[in-house]
Amino acid sequence: MAAERMVVIGGDAAGMSAASQARRLKGPDRLEITAFERGHFTSYSACGIPYWVSGDVSGPDALIARTPEEHRERAIDLRTRTEVVEIDVPGGRVRARDLATGTESWTGYDHLVIGTGARPVRPPLPGIDAPGVYGVQTLDDGQALLDTLAGRDGGRAVVVGAGYIGVEMAEALLRRGYEVTVVHRDDEPMATLDPDMGRLVRTAMDGLGITTVGGATLTAILTGEDGRARAVATEDATYPADLVILGMGVRPETTLARAAGLPLGAYGGLLTDLSMRVRGHENVWAGGDCVEVLDLVSGATRHLALGTHANKHGQVIGANVGGGYATFPGVVGTAVSKVCDLEIARTGLREKDARRAGLRFVTATVESTDSAGYYPGATPMTVKMLAERRTGRLLGTQIVGRRGAAKRVDIAAVALTAGMTVERMTTLDLGYAPPFSPVWDPVLVAARKAVTAVRAAGM
Structure with missing residues (x-):
């Protein structure tokens, strides 16, 4: 009997946890596994990027749980710098593009695992893609920022957004000697809290020397003659900046899934059953930041981009593809963060x-x-x-x-x-x-x- 074929889109937490768990349960003679990752790195902690930037941890190696080579040693055909550009659900295949050569090829599957993660919110505003504007979603993003910071002795940094990434990056840049301003659209930072609790965070940040500006809507990134970011403009003011960090949240990366006609929820994430199987599709699975999950308190689905969930989703998917049985019942929405010695x-x-x-x-x-x-x-x-x-x-x-x-x-x-x-x-x-x-x-x-x-x- 020919081996089944498992194809994984996305080489981080959900995708590679699924691949690794399935491999533990089924050997190469029973299950062929091919994984596609458009970046250079796999199985890494994006949550650790602010601590890499601050100098608390070395990187990027310290943030990588398993390298591409280690996955390949476990009989997983992992192809980095290769992007899946189309899912053909009726045909049971995906089309992938080698980003180095531009060549494209089709790969068939018996089981498809979608672990495409989330994409940072990046509104189409003037200057948003200018040099000096950084996201912190991937290790490549972190490396690009650190390359800019190397050899600099501080300056002015503006962080747009005051969620988990925003406050953590504010701390990281403060510790690197930068004068930090955080602008955000809500009245108080950390909109994941009620405003009265967010006010405590603002007071603490102000006490640390971080300037917080609430109720501010980003309108543009202003650039200098060299094209680099020089200031952040809101509806009411302009804030000079030598570098700009975008921490405006994330959305499920479901472009491929939407084009393939797979079911999406109110937040744009893939909808799955408790086994992490995409609803209505027997051999398509999804996990991580690209899915919506059941909130056990409210009973509704919601989108939560957390590595803890992604790894659990992958374990469930891998168990089911590997012939076992597992479910993911839902979440209660637990998250923690810190800014300097303040814990949230x-x-x-x-x-x-x-x-x-x-x-x-x-x-x-x-x-x-x-x-x-x-x-x-x-x-x-x-x-x-x-x-x-x-x-x-x-x-x-x-x-x-x-x-x-x-x-x-x-x-x-x-x-x-x-x-x-x-x-x-x-x-x-x-x-x-x-x-x-x-x-x-x-x-x-x-x-x-x-x-x-x-x-x-x-x-």
Whole structure:
């Protein structure tokens, strides 16, 4: 019997996790695997790029989990600098272009895995593609930025966008001696938080010497006589810049999927079932930043570009293609970040998410410390919790603080996944010792206050 053919589009987390897992389950005599990657690198941590830029980690080798050569040693025909330009679903084949030579060829498949990731938001504005304007989506992007930074002793940098990438890049450039301005369209940075929690982030960033400008809509990148970026223009002001970083978010990269007629959701991501099989297509799978996933709290699909999810998707796909069985049930939307010593975390729904889902809710916000108040070095922490008004079901948690703040959100993430009420959370048996927590952990203090709010709200 001839070996089955598995074709993977995209050589990063989802695609290569799928290929590796399928290879573990089926040898080359039973499954041929061909993977196409348009870049130079595979299986790398894009999340680590800001820490490479800041100098915390060396790179790019430190950010690569498995090189193309290592994949090839495992009998995976990995073709870098090769871009898939067409998916022929009825014919069960893809057309790929060698970016070095321009030659094109068709490759047939029995199983197709789409792991095309996400593309950064890059609005069609004057100067947006000028030299001196950088994205930070791939290791090639990171290398291009570092090549520019080499030999420079600071300057003026403008970061457009104040999400995870924006605040992390602001820190990285601040530490490299740059005068940093962050412009963003929302009133407060970190729109993944509610505005009252985002305000805490802004205050901390201002205290670090990072200038934040909210409510600012980008209109153009202004260039000098040499064509390089020299300033960022918004509707209200102009900000001089020696370099510009774009951190305006990402969208699912589903151009190929759309052209092939595959089903897309409200956010433009591929729609799959729990096995990560594209809906309505028995032999087409998708995972990573190009798909939409089920939100276990709201019950709706959403787009979340996180490497944690992408690797899990790949494991599920690889298990299923390899003859096993696995599912990906959904997410609660947990994410953490930092800017210098400020830690930022969220899981579940924000207030506007809950309203959009038609949920009635109460909120509770508490201020506490990461360790017992009398223990040397105790630092402040703010925890905000949302609970469903009638049932007391936990809907979301946000945390802003310093040492030990961010990973506390995992308590709430587990509670959300389990469908716990805030009252049930108050009895959780968490670890305690003065260096690690007050007697009542800040998350449990927030849960207790949320219980009071639920009871006060009644029906």
